[in-house]
Amino acid sequence: MFSRETAAVPRVTVPLRRPGGRGPSRLRARKRRMNPVRAQDYWTESLARWAIPPEILEQGGESPWALPPWAFAESARLALSQPLTPTHLLALEVLPPGGHVLDVGAGAGAASLPLSERAAEIVAVDQSREMLREFSDLAAERVPVVTIEGTWPEAAGMVAVADVVVCANVAYNVPALGDFVVALTQKARAKVVMELTGAHPQSSLNWLWKHFWDLNRPEVPTADDAAAVVREATGLEVTVVAWPGREPLADRFGDEGVAWIRRRLCLPPSRDEELAQLLRSQDRPGRTAMVTLAWAGRGQG
Numbered sequence: 001m002f003s004r005e006t007a008a009v010p011r012v013t014v015p016l017r018r019p020g021g022r023g024p025s026r027l028r029a030r031k032r033r034m035n036p037v038r039a040q041d042y043w044t045e046s047l048a049r050w051a052i053p054p055e056i057l058e059q060g061g062e063s064p065w066a067l068p069p070w071a072f073a074e075s076a077r078l079a080l081s082q083p084l085t086p087t088h089l090l091a092l093e094v095l096p097p098g099g100h101v102l103d104v105g106a107g108a109g110a111a112s113l114p115l116s117e118r119a120a121e122i123v124a125v126d127q128s129r130e131m132l133r134e135f136s137d138l139a140a141e142r143v144p145v146v147t148i149e150g151t152w153p154e155a156a157g158m159v160a161v162a163d164v165v166v167c168a169n170v171a172y173n174v175p176a177l178g179d180f181v182v183a184l185t186q187k188a189r190a191k192v193v194m195e196l197t198g199a200h201p202q203s204s205l206n207w208l209w210k211h212f213w214d215l216n217r218p219e220v221p222t223a224d225d226a227a228a229v230v231r232e233a234t235g236l237e238v239t240v241v242a243w244p245g246r247e248p249l250a251d252r253f254g255d256e257g258v259a260w261i262r263r264r265l266c267l268p269p270s271r272d273e274e275l276a277q278l279l280r281s282q283d284r285p286g287r288t289a290m291v292t293l294a295w296a297g298r299g300q301g
């Protein structure tokens with residue numbers, strides 16, 4: 001892990017492999033070389049494959065995609081109390097004392113609040129009012145903040161250029177990733193720092209989809225596909241840093257965490273105990289493989 005005192009992130013660009021082993025990955029890469037697909041199209045089509053079949057969706061009763069703000073508040077509290085991650089360190093490399101930070105899809109602030117000591121102001125954009133409330137509560141007495149409830153990139157017109165733009169754990173929610181990252185790039189004077197899981201954040205539940213619904217879930221897109229979209233959309237060089245994150249967030253919350261996973265699987269509350277037993281019976285993956293992408297900003301003024 002990286003300590004709060006560490007000044008720089010090792011510039012190792014780690015080659016990313018798709019989950020699912022060498023064979024399918026190589027085959028896909030070869031197919032793509034023979035029949036080149038725009039990185040943006042591949043990203044959009046891959047994300048579309050995560051749609052849940054309507055006949056399953058209607059049985060859940062609650063949205064499987066809803067993100068509980070209390071969980072992300074805990075994530076931000078952990079980020080404030082634990083060593084800085086490569087995301088924070090890459091941002092701090094270019095954030096001047098008294099600098100300005102823009103956090104897009106801020107949630108409760110795990111990516112930006114650890115930069116508070118250096119920052120004069122953090123602007124947080126999020127489509128969720130509840131997330132922004134958690135963000136403001138945690139920011140109080142640390143750093144002045146401005147919160148903007150809105151969807152990126154549509155909300156870009158409401159924010160000024162910042163020294164550093166951070167955007168963590170949002171990319172897999174964004175089919176039109178190219179337009180999204182171009183708007184981030186235009187709002188960053190020095191650098192954009194984008195964090196995401198190496199594989200789709202729901203892929204750790206794929207075995208449970210097979211168990212409960214006999215459904216094979218996708219294994220793409222991955223963080224290297226996101227990096228390809230950034231390169232294609234911005235024409236810029238992208239630094240890629242792979243690092244071990246924490247255990248999956250839902251695993252920290254006992255019964256509430258089980259209920260969150262159950263909602264994601266479109267199951268009724270009556271399946272909680274069965275799901276809890278199943279989760280206990282398996283060797284769960286430990287740390288989540290994380291990736292941070294960083295590239296130059298083009299913001300002026």
Ligand SMILES: C[S@@+](CC[C@H](N)C(=O)[O-])C[C@H]1O[C@@H](n2cnc3c(N)ncnc32)[C@H](O)[C@@H]1O
Binds near residue numbers: 107169
């Ligand atoms: C998984 S959470 C991550 C929160 C925080 N960045 C973190 O790493 O803990 C994703 C956040 O992005 C927000 N979000 C997703 N898509 C967005 C978009 N297009 N514009 C603004 N906010 C978005 C969600 O409301 C949610 O708060």
